[in-house]
Amino acid sequence: xxxxxxxxVVRRERFVLDVALxxxxxxxxxxxxxxxxxxxxxxxxxAGLVPIDWGLIRLGDRILDDSGAxxxxxxxxxxxxxxxxxxxxxxxxxxxxxxxxxxxxAGLSRRRARRQAARWLAAVGVSELAEHxxxxxxxxxxxxVAIARALVTDPKLLLLDEPFSAxxxxxxxxxxxxxxxxxxxxSGPRLLITHDPxxxxxxxxxxxxxxAGSVVQRGIADEIRLRPSTRYAADLAGVNLLVGIxxxxxxxxxxxxxxxxDDVRGRVIATIHPRAISIHLDQPGGSPRNxxxxxxxxxxxxxxxxxxxxxxxxxxxxxxxxxxxxxxNLYPGTAVWLSIKATEIHVVTQDSA
Amino acid sequence: xxxxxxxxxxxxxRRRRLRTPPPxxxxxxxxxxxxxxxxPVVGLLIGVPWGDLVALLSTEAVADTLRLSLLSSxxxxxxxxxxxxxxxWVLARCRFPGRxxxxxxxxxxxxxxxxxxxxxxxFALGRRGVIGAPLARATxxxxxxxxxxxxxxxxxxxxxxxxxxxxxxxxxxxxRFERAAETLGASRWIVLRQVTLPMIGPxxxxxxxxxxARALGEFGATLTFAGNLPGRTQTLPLAIFVALESDRDxxxxxxLVMVTVSLVVLVSLRDHWWRRR
Numbered sequence: 233x234x235x236x237x238x239x240x241v242v243r244r245e246r247f248v249l250d251v252a253l254x255x256x257x258x259x260x261x262x263x264x265x266x267x268x269x270x271x272x273x274x275x276x277x278x279a280g281l282v283p284i285d286w287g288l289i290r291l292g293d294r295i296l297d298d299s300g301a302x303x304x305x306x307x308x309x310x311x312x313x314x315x316x317x318x319x320x321x322x323x324x325x326x327x328x329x330x331x332x333x334x335x336x337x338a339g340l341s342r343r344r345a346r347r348q349a350a351r352w353l354a355a356v357g358v359s360e361l362a363e364h365x366x367x368x369x370x371x372x373x374x375x376x377v378a379i380a381r382a383l384v385t386d387p388k389l390l391l392l393d394e395p396f397s398a399x400x401x402x403x404x405x406x407x408x409x410x411x412x413x414x415x416x417x418x419s420g421p422r423l424l425i426t427h428d429p430x431x432x433x434x435x436x437x438x439x440x441x442x443x444a445g446s447v448v449q450r451g452i453a454d455e456i457r458l459r460p461s462t463r464y465a466a467d468l469a470g471v472n473l474l475v476g477i478x479x480x481x482x483x484x485x486x487x488x489x490x491x492x493x494d495d496v497r498g499r500v501i502a503t504i505h506p507r508a509i510s511i512h513l514d515q516p517g518g519s520p521r522n523x524x525x526x527x528x529x530x531x532x533x534x535x536x537x538x539x540x541x542x543x544x545x546x547x548x549x550x551x552x553x554x555x556x557x558x559x560x561n562l563y564p565g566t567a568v569w570l571s572i573k574a575t576e577i578h579v580v581t582q583d584s585a
Numbered sequence: 586x587x588x589x590x591x592x593x594x595x596x597x598x599r600r601r602r603l604r605t606p607p608p609x610x611x612x613x614x615x616x617x618x619x620x621x622x623x624x625p626v627v628g629l630l631i632g633v634p635w636g637d638l639v640a641l642l643s644t645e646a647v648a649d650t651l652r653l654s655l656l657s658s659x660x661x662x663x664x665x666x667x668x669x670x671x672x673x674w675v676l677a678r679c680r681f682p683g684r685x686x687x688x689x690x691x692x693x694x695x696x697x698x699x700x701x702x703x704x705x706x707x708f709a710l711g712r713r714g715v716i717g718a719p720l721a722r723a724t725x726x727x728x729x730x731x732x733x734x735x736x737x738x739x740x741x742x743x744x745x746x747x748x749x750x751x752x753x754x755x756x757x758x759x760x761r762f763e764r765a766a767e768t769l770g771a772s773r774w775i776v777l778r779q780v781t782l783p784m785i786g787p788x789x790x791x792x793x794x795x796x797x798a799r800a801l802g803e804f805g806a807t808l809t810f811a812g813n814l815p816g817r818t819q820t821l822p823l824a825i826f827v828a829l830e831s832d833r834d835x836x837x838x839x840x841l842v843m844v845t846v847s848l849v850v851l852v853s854l855r856d857h858w859w860r861r862r
Contacts, residue, residue: 281764307767320765324783333779334769385770 235259235421236389240287240297242270242277247445249273255389255421262424262436270445271425272317275393278423279314280307291388308337313387317394319378321366327353327377328362334385352380356410372403376410383418390415390422396431408580411435429471430503430580472504472548478579488545491521493575500579506539506551508576512569513560523571528564531557538562542570626844633841634834641838646815647824650839653732654801654821661740661800662747662793669747669796670789676748677755694806695745702741703809710737710810734811735818743800747792754788755781791854798850802843 235256242249249270255261265271276282278289280296283304289297291312296305321330331349336342353359356376366374375395382390395411396404412435415422426432432439440450476485478500483490485502492502510516516523530541538557540550548570552562562568607615634641641647676688694702710717710728721727728734758781766780767773782789804822811818813827821839828836 276764279764279768281767307764308770308772310768311770312768314765314768316761316765320759320761322762322766322780322784324786333766333771336779337766337769337771337775381769 234292236278236289236291236423238278238287238289240277240284240289242273242282243285244270244273244445249277249445251442251445251447253423253440253447255423257421258419259438260415260422260424260436261438261440262426262432263440263442264426264429264432265442266427268444269442271427271442272393273445274442275314275391275423275425278389278391279312280305280310294388311385311388312391313382313385313389314391315375315378315382315393315395317397319366319371319374321369321374321377321381323366326363326365327358327369330366330377331381331384334381338385349380349384352384353377356380356414370403371399372407375399375403375407379411379414383414388420390418390420392422392424394425394427397427404580408434428580430473430501430578433473434501434580472506472509474502474504474546476500476502481574483577483579485546486544488524490546490572490577491574492577492579494579496579502577502579504548504572504577506549508572509548509550510571511540511550511552511556511560511562512571515569516571521574522577523569525567525569528562528566528568531563542568629837629840629844632837634837637834638838638841641835642842644835647835647839649816650819650821650824651842653735653816653819657732657735657739657820658743658797658800658803660736661743662797664736664740665744665747665796666789666793669744669792670751673748673751673755677752691748692745694742695749699742699803699805699807700809703738703806703811706738706741706806706810710734729810730812730814730818732811732817735807735820738806738810739800739803739820742803742806743796746795746799750788750792750795751785754785758784794850794854798847801846 235254237254239252240249246268247270251270251274253261253274263271263274273282277284277297284297284299286299287297288295288299291310294305295301295303296310297303321327322333325333328346328349331352332340332342332345335345335348340348350359350362353362356379358373358376358380361369361373361377366377369377379395392411396407399407408431415435424432424436438450438452441448474485476483476490476499478484478492478496478498480495480497481492483492483500483502490502515525524545526542526544528540529543529547532539532541533554536554537551538554540552540557540562542548542550550570552560556562606612672691676684676691707714707729709715710720712718712721712727712729717728726733728737762784763776763780766776771779801820802822803820804826807818807820808823813819813823815824819827821843825836825839825843828839
């Protein structure tokens with residue numbers, strides 16, 4: 233079996249990380265989970281930065297960790313590329329020397345390492361920043377250098393620990409595009425840690441949902457959307473996913489215009505949380521930017537909330553409390569108005585404009 | 586988070602705070618306190634025989650003293666880099682029982698009267714000391730009242746400054762940088778040389794300068810352990826002390842050298858040392 237095969241237990245103060253994970257070559261698995269679920273610990277355990285208490289990690293035909301046999305391969309010899317949350321570029325080295333670092337450690341001469349590093353900086357589109365220190369780079373530029381630094385050593389596994397979380401929307405859009413290109417060039421298995429479902433749906437082939445150290449669900453996006461197994465998974469799954477064309481602050485979904493807060497262009501995936509959708513019996517006052525009349529198609533009761541699916545023009549799922557559902561008399565067939573604030577529509581650019 | 590070495594607090598807050606004048610109940614005691622520090626320096630400057638300064642400082646005896654002081658203080662700084670930085674690393678990065686005792690022992694010379702330190706060195710390394718006696722038998726080397734004795738005494742007193750400075754820097758250093766280096770295939774030696782040491786560079790400079798300045802000014806431990814032999818163990822502070830009795834002008838001229846050197850070191854370190862604490 234090529235790719236990554238891991239079964240590991242790491243005991244932490246607040247949780248026990250207990251995960252089984254298989255990633256085939258050329259596949260991207262996204263690990264989604266709330267804060268404190270153990271996502272970063274998983275990355276550190278795979279990279280050998282924290283010891284595992286029990287388990288087996290195999291990458292390609294090499295055993296990296298085997299608690300039974302007492303095998304432990306040092307991080308320096310694992311050949312795992314990591315892109316850290318804040319980039320973690322060495323502040324005292326230029327962008328070029330940051331990328332050359334791994335090659336120098338592998339024993340290449342300074343000249344050859346720099347030449348190869350320069351090619352990678354060009355590939356990620358920041359050639360002109362080669363001599364800049366990380367302190368002079370924007371968040372997006374720094375993450376480009378970070379991905380080049382991780383890929384230049386030809387790792388056998390790529391770990392991406394929330395690489396976009398510290399970036400603003402514009403930087404994120406460009407960087408995601410670049411990631412998609414480079415991820416498709418990179419033939420090894422890839423693990424993407426994220427807390428953004430849209431990002432996971434967009435970049436990953438398979439999703440793993442981690443809560444309190446355990447995998448609560450895994451599968452392709454549609455499986456998780458149809459059968460969420462926990463509240464967090466349901467929250468992720470219940471997110472309304474829309475595909476549309478954006479131009480500036482306008483987004484057209486199924487011929488219906490929406491107003492969005494971000495200024496983006498091209499094909500986008502938009503997510504709207506069900507709780508961000510308001511249901512009214514009459515046309516809402518105060519002129520919310522996005523409002524339209526529709527009818528209720530289904531009403532699903534869950535323990536402490538009610539999910540309401542509406543018909544067109546854009547079919548959406550909204551969430552209300554059981555009290556609101558009964559006091560507003562929300563049943564299939566009821567005519568209602570929906571309203572959504574522009575700021576509640578999160579967009580991710582799908583392709584180049 | 587990505588810039589580990591910046592000071593705390595928001596820039597604009599800080600600037601605003603720095604521009605507001607302090608209230609009188611702060612200003613008055615601060616000014617009185619300052620007098621205590623300024624007056625002696627002024628007194629010294631007034632007493633300096635400016636006309637004879639060059640002549641006073643260019644005698645052979647003064648040259649010997651200066652050479653010895655420079656040699657021993659630079660040696661102390663170098664030894665502190667080689668031995669003190671690893672101590673700081675162990676104290677900052679390793680957890681082991683008795684760590685606070687070890688730290689206490691290392692920092693002891695900072696608070697101990699230097700005379701006591703010198704006496705302790707004499708008991709241990711003296712001709713009849715616990716270690717000194719076998720050392721002398723085996724190698725013929727006796728440290729007390731020798732130039733090497735001066736180096737040992739001033740290093741003993743000054744090295745703790747290196748340890749505290751570098752330990753603080755290592756604690757503040759985000760270890761994720763070093764872990765990132767490891768994932769890139771760097772051995773622990775490369776990580777230390779290419780990542781850890783460059784990233785704490787300002788503190789290494791500060792620690793070295795403070796250690797050197799402290800070693801240059803060492804008096805008590807040197808006198809007790811190495812004596813006061815002109816040309817062999819008489820350092821600048823000892824020469825000043827002796828000259829105060831006989832040759833006041835030379836004493837003042839040498840004092841001026843000490844004050845100037847120390848002040849230059851402290852003023853040039855202001856950013857590295859004070860703001861990081």
